[in-house]
Structures are given as structure tokens and as C-alpha cells.
Amino acid sequence: MPQSLIILLLLGSSLIALLLVLFARREAAAEREAARNEAAMVREEAQARLAEVKRREENSLAREKDVAGDQRTAQQYARALDERAAVVARDEKRLAQTRGRLEDERTAALAAVAKTTVDEARTELTEALLERARAAAAVELRRLEKRTQANAEERARAILVEAMQRQAAASSSEHSTTWIDLPSEEMKGRIIGREGRNIRAFEALTGVTVVVEEGVNAVQLSCFDPDRREIAEVTLAALVEDGRIQPQRVEAEYTRAVAGAVQRHRAAGLDALTAAGVSGVATEVVDTLGRLRLRTSYGQNVLAHLVEASQIAADIAAAVGADVEVARRGALLHDVGKAFSHEQKGTHAGLGARFAAEHGEEPAVVNAIAAHHDDVPAETIEAVIVQVADAVSASRPGARREDIDAYLKRMENLERLVLEHHGVTRVLAMAAGREVRVVVEPDEIDDAGTQALARTIAEHITQDFTFPGEIKVTVIRELRADAVAG
Known part of the structure; x- marks a missing residue:
């Protein structure tokens, strides 16, 4: 390798190392500057917090001084009140002493004038005051009694009128x-x-x-x-x-x-329970109630009367604060004895009460049934309400008519009279009482005997039964023979 190239490489390496050193120093200087800035901020924040703490301490000291001043003022005010109370107490004591002395002097003066002793005067005065108080109390009591009675009568009329208005539908049935x-x-x-x-x-x-x-x-x-x-x-x-x-x-x-009559009775009884808002009634009682749908009393349908009386009793009980359910239930069942009063001895109230007790009705309901015609004393307010509801339902305008009841009674008497004859098994009064059909036992009455029996019955009716017009008597003798082949 040429020597010049080596020198260049060495120079380049040196320059790079120098640049790295400079760069490192610059970063270190920047980091020191950042650290100094951060330290300055921390010092400023610490100084601000210290100033806040000092300010709060100064405020606390000021409040403590104010409280201490208020306490001293309150103590001074309390001492002043105590002193004022002591003065008032002394004045009251002196006043009481003065009043007592004056009372004694007045009593002594009255005794001297009346020539009586103090005790005698006190006794006479007390008796006179008591007599005046009794007279005033009697007058006030009488006035209050009259006002209470008037208010009670007005309230009672309002309750009854409201109950009657809610049951304005006619419940009479006069057709046959x-x-x-x-x-x-x-x-x-x-x-x-x-x-x-x-x-x-x-x-x-x-x-x-x-x-x-x-x-x-x-x-x-x-x-x-x-x-x-x-x-x-x-x-x-x-x-x-x-x-x-x-x-x-x-x-x-x-x-x-x-x-199917039993099922029809039961359906009618269940409908009545629903209309009256009563539940939990034994099945036998439901069936018996349903039988009353075909009964009338002075032209008024008995089952409709029971439902109406139950609703009236519930309204009255709610208005006077009595037991609504007992009143409602007692009124619904109060005439249940009419379903078999023609079959058993006794009043329908007594028969109904016994029937209800036998089928699990509570004593309050049983008493309401038994007492609705005053046959036995009413033991509860609900029993009295049932009496009122029964009377309201029966006596309101349009509730009853007497013509149909008299007619039904006449037809029943006619059938009962004919049924007394020997051999008669069934009597049917028909055509509004203008015809009587008599079914006889074929083994006891023969064909010739039917004519004689018809004449005998006609004579008996003429003698013992009052009726307008004529009554046709038809005697029916029917002989049937059955056999089974097999």
C-alpha cells in the first residue's frame, strides 16, 4: 500500500475521532443545561409550596385568634344571661309572694264579709266554680253531640246514596x-x-x-x-x-x-263470585249459589240480589273502615239458605248460616248470614253492614215487585193441593194456572179411576182454592213396559 494512502487513512480516522469527541461534549453540555433548568423549576415549585404553607399557617393563626375572641364574647354573653335569669327568678319569687299575700288578704276579707272561715269560703268557691264548669261542659257536650249526630247522619246518607248509585241496575224478574x-x-x-x-x-x-x-x-x-x-x-x-x-x-x-243442570248452576255460581269479587268458596257453595239464579223474591232475582248486596256491602265497609272482605263475603252468602229453605225446616238465615259453617266459612261470615234478619244478635260491624246492604238492595226503587211472588205462591199451592190425592205422582200447573196436568201411578189408578180422580180433584180445587175463571184438570195414566233382549 502506498505511504500517502496510509497517511490519509490515519488523518481521516483522527478527524472522525475528533468529531465524535466534540459531539459527545455538546450532548453532555446540553444534558447539564437541562439538569440545571429542571433543578431551577423544582426550586421554584418548592418555594411556591413553602409560600402557600406559610400563608395557610398565617390564616390558621388569624382564625384561631378570631375564635378565641368569639369564645370570650360568648362567655361574657352567657354570664350576662345567667345574671339576667337570676334577676328574673328573684322577681318571680317576689311576685309570687306578693300574689299569695294578696290572695290571703282577699280571702280573709271575703270571709269577714260572708262571716265564714277561710276554709269554708274556699270550699264554697270551689263548689261554685265546679258547678259552673259542669254546666258549661254539659252545654258544650250536648252541642257537640248534636253536631256529631248531624254529621254522622249526613255521612251515612252520602255513603248509602253512593252505594245505591253504583248499583242502579234493575234486578227484578216479573215474567214467567x-x-x-x-x-x-x-x-x-x-x-x-x-x-x-x-x-x-x-x-x-x-x-x-x-x-x-x-x-x-x-x-x-x-x-x-x-x-x-x-x-x-x-x-x-x-x-x-x-x-x-x-x-x-x-x-x-x-x-x-x-x-246438565249441575254444570249450569256451577257456571252461574262462578260468574256471581267473579262479579262480587269473592274467591276461595267451596264447590258445594258455588253450586248452591248457582241454583239461586232461578229463584226470585218479590220478583227480584235472588242471585242478582246477592251480587248487588255484596258490592254495596264492600262500598260501605270501605267507607267506614270495616273489613271489606268479610262484609263482601257475608253479603254474597246471606241468602244462600233460600236454595233449600223449601226442602228443610227452619228460616233461610239459619239454614244458610249452618250450611256456610259446614263448608269452612269463618265465624264472622257465619254470624253475618245468621243475623241479617235479626234472628240472632249481630256480633260484628260487618254483620250490621250486611243487614244494611240487604235492605238497600231490596228496598231501592225498581228492585222488587210483589205481583210475581204472589202468582208463584198461588201456583205452588195449587200443585201442593192436587198432590195430596192418592195415586198422584206428579202435578204440573200449566197455562198460567188455567190447566193442571196430573200424572198418576198406573199400578194404583186404572183407566176408569182416572175419570173419577179428575172429578174429585176438580171438586177439591173448587172448594179449597180461590182462582179467577176456570181450571182444566187432565189426568194422565201411562203404562210402559221395558224388556232387554240379549
Whole structure:
């Protein structure tokens, strides 16, 4: 290698090393400058914090001085109050002493004037004051009693009026007929049957009169007994829907309608419970309530009356702060005994109370049922509310009519009178009491005996039963023989 090249390389290396040294020094100088700047900032921040601390210490010292001054002022004010209280106490003591001395002097003066001792004067004065106080208290008490009574009567009227307004629907049922719509005029012919055999079989089986009128696309079922009329309605509706009407079909549908009465009762009872807002009632009680849908009292539907009375009792109980559920339940069940009062001895209130107790009703509800006609004392405020609700539901305008009740009673008496005769198994008062159909036992009454029995019954009715017009007596003797081949 030439010597000049070597020299150049050495010079280049030296220059590079010198540049690196200079660069390193410059970086070191920059780092020292940055360190000095950072140290200066730290010193400034420390000085600022130190100044803040000193300022806060000075403020604290100033507040402590103010507090100390306030404490000294408060202590001085408290001492001044204590001194003022002591002065007031001394003045009150002196005043009391002066008052006592003056009272004694006045009493002594009164005693001297009245020529009595101090004790006697004190006694007389006390008695006079007491008498005046009693008289004033009696007058004030009487005034308060009158005001309270007036307010109570006004409040009671408001509660009853509000309860009655909420139950303004009519619940009376004065008709003894039911209309069945027909799909066509031709259905009337099927109902009558050839030579009237279908309608005769229907009336003989159900005890209901079928009225077929021209120009009306419906037939009318007439019967005073709502049970028989309802079963006949179900039977005829099923026959009309099926379209096949003959005596055998009439008997089959009638049997099915009688068997389905329990389900219809239960459905009506459940609807009543829902309307009244009552739950947790035994199934037997539900079925018995449903039976009341076909009962009336002075033209008022009994089940509708129970639901209405239950709602009225709940409104009254809520207004006066009584037990709403007990009042609601007692009112709903208060006439449940009417479902079997005609079958058992006793009042419907007593029978209903015993029936409710046997099926798990609580004593308060049982007492409300038993006491709603004052047969037994009312033991709770809810029992009194049930009495009020029963009276309101029965006596409000449009609730009851007496004509239908008298009519039903007359029909029942007529059937009961005819049923007393020997051999009679069934009596059906029909055509609003203008006809009585009598079913006899064929083994006890023969064909010749039917004529004699008809005359005997007619004479008995004429002698012991008051009625307008005429009553036709029809005695039916039917002999059936059944056999099974197999």
C-alpha cells in the first residue's frame, strides 16, 4: 500500500475521532443545561409550596385568634344571661309572694264579709266554680253531640246514596215465559209434529206450555216454575239445533238437560263470585249459589240480589273502615239458605248460616248470614253492614215487585193441593194456572179411576182454592213396559 494512502487513512480516522469527541461534549453540555433548568423549576415549585404553607399557617393563626375572641364574647354573653335569669327568678319569687299575700288578704276579707272561715269560703268557691264548669261542659257536650249526630247522619246518607248509585241496575224478574227463536217457519211444524204428538210429548214431559203464534218466528215457553222452564228451554233449544224432533228425541234431550243442570248452576255460581269479587268458596257453595239464579223474591232475582248486596256491602265497609272482605263475603252468602229453605225446616238465615259453617266459612261470615234478619244478635260491624246492604238492595226503587211472588205462591199451592190425592205422582200447573196436568201411578189408578180422580180433584180445587175463571184438570195414566233382549 502506498505511504500517502496510509497517511490519509490515519488523518481521516483522527478527524472522525475528533468529531465524535466534540459531539459527545455538546450532548453532555446540553444534558447539564437541562439538569440545571429542571433543578431551577423544582426550586421554584418548592418555594411556591413553602409560600402557600406559610400563608395557610398565617390564616390558621388569624382564625384561631378570631375564635378565641368569639369564645370570650360568648362567655361574657352567657354570664350576662345567667345574671339576667337570676334577676328574673328573684322577681318571680317576689311576685309570687306578693300574689299569695294578696290572695290571703282577699280571702280573709271575703270571709269577714260572708262571716265564714277561710276554709269554708274556699270550699264554697270551689263548689261554685265546679258547678259552673259542669254546666258549661254539659252545654258544650250536648252541642257537640248534636253536631256529631248531624254529621254522622249526613255521612251515612252520602255513603248509602253512593252505594245505591253504583248499583242502579234493575234486578227484578216479573215474567214467567221464555221465548225461543226459530231458524225458519217450517220448524214450528216439526215442534208440533204429526197430529201434535211432539208438542204433547214435550209438554207432558217438561210440564211447560208451548205457545205457537202465527207471524212470529219464535215459540213461547210458559211456566211459573223457573226450574222446569229452564230445563224445557235447554231441551227445546237442543231439539231445534238438531232439527230431528220426535217423542224419543224429546225424552233423550230432556234427560240430558236435567243431567246438565249441575254444570249450569256451577257456571252461574262462578260468574256471581267473579262479579262480587269473592274467591276461595267451596264447590258445594258455588253450586248452591248457582241454583239461586232461578229463584226470585218479590220478583227480584235472588242471585242478582246477592251480587248487588255484596258490592254495596264492600262500598260501605270501605267507607267506614270495616273489613271489606268479610262484609263482601257475608253479603254474597246471606241468602244462600233460600236454595233449600223449601226442602228443610227452619228460616233461610239459619239454614244458610249452618250450611256456610259446614263448608269452612269463618265465624264472622257465619254470624253475618245468621243475623241479617235479626234472628240472632249481630256480633260484628260487618254483620250490621250486611243487614244494611240487604235492605238497600231490596228496598231501592225498581228492585222488587210483589205481583210475581204472589202468582208463584198461588201456583205452588195449587200443585201442593192436587198432590195430596192418592195415586198422584206428579202435578204440573200449566197455562198460567188455567190447566193442571196430573200424572198418576198406573199400578194404583186404572183407566176408569182416572175419570173419577179428575172429578174429585176438580171438586177439591173448587172448594179449597180461590182462582179467577176456570181450571182444566187432565189426568194422565201411562203404562210402559221395558224388556232387554240379549
